[in-house]
Amino acid sequence: MNIILIIVIVVNIIIALLFSLGAAPILVWVERRVAGFIQDRLGPNRCNIAGFRLGGLIQSFADMLKLVFKEDFRAGAIKEKFVFSIAPVIVFASAFLSYMVMPFADDLVIGSQTFVMQGLPINLGVLWFLAFAGLSIYGIILGGWASNNKYSLLGSIRAGAQVISYEASMTLALISLLITYGSINLVDIVNFQGKLLFGFIPAWGVVMQPLAAIIFIVTAFAEANRTPFDIAEGESEIVGGYHTEYSAMKFGLFFVGEYVAMSASSALIVTLFFGGYNLPWLGTATLKEHFSAIMWIIVVALPLLSFLFGRWIVKNNVWPKTDDIRNKETKWLLRMMVLMNMVIIAILAYFLYSGIGVTGTNIAVAVIQVATFAIKLLLMNFVFVWVRWTLPRFRYDQLQNLGWKVLLPLSIANIFLTALVVVGFGV
Amino acid sequence: MSSQVFLASSIIVVLVIAIPILFLATGKLGPKNKKQKEKNISYESGVTKSIGNSNNPFSVKFYLVALLFVLFDVEIIFMFPWAVDVRELGWFGIVEMFTFMALLLAGLIYVYKAKALTWQ
Numbered sequence: 001m002n003i004i005l006i007i008v009i010v011v012n013i014i015i016a017l018l019f020s021l022g023a024a025p026i027l028v029w030v031e032r033r034v035a036g037f038i039q040d041r042l043g044p045n046r047c048n049i050a051g052f053r054l055g056g057l058i059q060s061f062a063d064m065l066k067l068v069f070k071e072d073f074r075a076g077a078i079k080e081k082f083v084f085s086i087a088p089v090i091v092f093a094s095a096f097l098s099y100m101v102m103p104f105a106d107d108l109v110i111g112s113q114t115f116v117m118q119g120l121p122i123n124l125g126v127l128w129f130l131a132f133a134g135l136s137i138y139g140i141i142l143g144g145w146a147s148n149n150k151y152s153l154l155g156s157i158r159a160g161a162q163v164i165s166y167e168a169s170m171t172l173a174l175i176s177l178l179i180t181y182g183s184i185n186l187v188d189i190v191n192f193q194g195k196l197l198f199g200f201i202p203a204w205g206v207v208m209q210p211l212a213a214i215i216f217i218v219t220a221f222a223e224a225n226r227t228p229f230d231i232a233e234g235e236s237e238i239v240g241g242y243h244t245e246y247s248a249m250k251f252g253l254f255f256v257g258e259y260v261a262m263s264a265s266s267a268l269i270v271t272l273f274f275g276g277y278n279l280p281w282l283g284t285a286t287l288k289e290h291f292s293a294i295m296w297i298i299v300v301a302l303p304l305l306s307f308l309f310g311r312w313i314v315k316n317n318v319w320p321k322t323d324d325i326r327n328k329e330t331k332w333l334l335r336m337m338v339l340m341n342m343v344i345i346a347i348l349a350y351f352l353y354s355g356i357g358v359t360g361t362n363i364a365v366a367v368i369q370v371a372t373f374a375i376k377l378l379l380m381n382f383v384f385v386w387v388r389w390t391l392p393r394f395r396y397d398q399l400q401n402l403g404w405k406v407l408l409p410l411s412i413a414n415i416f417l418t419a420l421v422v423v424g425f426g427v
Numbered sequence: 428m429s430s431q432v433f434l435a436s437s438i439i440v441v442l443v444i445a446i447p448i449l450f451l452a453t454g455k456l457g458p459k460n461k462k463q464k465e466k467n468i469s470y471e472s473g474v475t476k477s478i479g480n481s482n483n484p485f486s487v488k489f490y491l492v493a494l495l496f497v498l499f500d501v502e503i504i505f506m507f508p509w510a511v512d513v514r515e516l517g518w519f520g521i522v523e524m525f526t527f528m529a530l531l532l533a534g535l536i537y538v539y540k541a542k543a544l545t546w547q
Contacts, residue, residue: 005430005431005434006434008431009431009434009435009438010438012435013435013438013439013442017442021446068453068456068457069456069457070457071457071458071459072454072455072457073466075466075467075468075469075470076462076467076468077467077468077469078469085451088447089447089451092446092447092450093443093447096442096443096446097439097443100439115431116431119435119439120432120435120436120439121431121432121435122432127507145482147469147481148469148481148482149469149470149471149481150469150471150481150483151470151471152481153481153482153483153485157485157489160489160493161488161489161492161493164492164493164496165492165496167496167500168495168496168499168500168503171500171503172499172503172506175503175506175507175510176510178507178510178511179510179513182511182512182513182514183511184507184511239470239471244470245469245470248453248454248457249450249451249453249454250451250454252450253447253450253451256450396546397546400492400544400546401544401546404492404495404544405539405544408499408535409535412528412532415506415510415528416525416528419513419521419524419525420521422513422514423513423514423517423518423520423521
């Protein structure tokens with residue numbers, strides 16, 4: 001038990017916390033702004049702290065404060081008080097735990113020690129995710145049942161039937177992937193995807209297993225109870241579904257849990273199908289070998305990108321009247337951006353001058369891979385939001401048909417095909 | 428490796444217990460409960476009298492779906508180890524597993540034919 005080990009573990013858990021719990025307000029913001037964009041309106045953009053609006057991000061924190069200071073009410077009609085209180089905790093905890101096995105970066109080598117960059121460094125990977133993603137349905141069913149409300153009960157039964165219908169197809173799609181990768185350890189899976197196919201295509205899951213990718217993404221939407229599979233909430237049919245009777249932070253736990261589950265599903269999709277932390281064509285070894293060149297690229301590209309981003313802010317966030325708060329915000333954002341640029345370039349210039357060393361290179365490569373993973377995760381989350389505001393809700397029988405009569409046979413056929421190809425051609 | 432797992436899992440267990448407790452504890456910050464008769468009944472579209480019991484029996488279709496899920500999940504549990512080791516097992520593994528899957532597929536076809544999954 002040494003100090004580096006403890007630091008690495010704490011950093012890993014902090015990254016996992018940031019990507020799951022910390023991502024929830026950002027995802028709420030993304031959801032609302034994208035909804036505004038798709039419906040040709042602005043979305044939230046008025047809330048501010050001393051003039052700082054950050055494009056409406058402050059609204060998410062205002063909403064969280066609002067939930068904290070709401071009345072924590074439990075109607076007298078509710079008899080099972082303990083079950084009622086524990087249900088949102090189960091939903092949140094299972095979503096949170098399912099996030100913990102996502103690898104953020106390749107194995108980190110410091111000195112003679114090797115660290116696995118996962119929140120919880122175990123090699124169960126896929127099985128751990130399936131176990132805890134499946135557990136969240138208990139929270140939904142218990143919450144809907146304990147609410148003593150017919151709408152809640154309907155919502156939770158629908159959610160249960162939906163999740164178990166789609167979990168079969170999800171795991172079957174996963175099995176064809178496991179045949180390809182030959183491992184359930186997520187780090188092994190991501191490293192497999194770092195290879196090249198025919199010498200020029202990255203061997204990402206989406207290239208190797210396109211059918212499994214489609215099935216898995218569709219079922220992940222259903223597992224996360226997102227539109228078009230949100231019949232469990234269905235606010236136009238059954239009020240609020242399973243969380244009709246909840247208020248204050250009990251509702252907040254359901255709400256945060258939903259976004260954490262969405263983020264966890266996106267993380268698993270990115271890890272399994274889109275190369276995880278791998279940059280295309282740039283494996284860990286390549287990054288380590290040419291790290292000074294990458295530092296030069298960052299030194300050149302960062303001011304250029306910041307300049308373009310700053311111009312975009314100035315174009316969109318400046319008001320003709322001089323005393324408007326928008327001008328103040330723009331001014332401060334630009335100053336902070338210039339300061340950030342200067343600090344990063346100063347650090348990089350120092351390392352370029354004095355050399356970064358083996359340990360430094362390893363840590364810097366890990367940082368680049370975490371950033372890559374974060375960007376991919378955000379893009380996948382954007383896809384979730386995009387689908388939500390594009391497709392209408394399924395009817396229950398359509399959902400059942402899609403799950404049992406289309407996705408299930410397709411995923412079984414995919415397993416037959418994959419196994420025959422893998423064993424027949426010996427790849 | 429093992430000490431890393433132990434330390435990480437103990438931190439995560441503490442977090443998983445502490446975060447929901449923190450969230451639920453914020454419920455005390457809100458205004459006090461005002462006892463009102465209308466407020467205390469379950470919210471069912473604003474009808475001021477809750478009609479009937481909500482622990483009613485529900486459609487048997489959901490029960491059938493749950494039964495089928497258990498069936499398929501058991502199948503899938505057997506398939507996980509095979510999927511990881513399919514290269515080592517080779518044709519022997521393929522024949523064994525495909526026989527097993529064919530039996531369950533026959534069951535699935537029977538379920539389709541019996542219209543258990545058709546919503547009426």
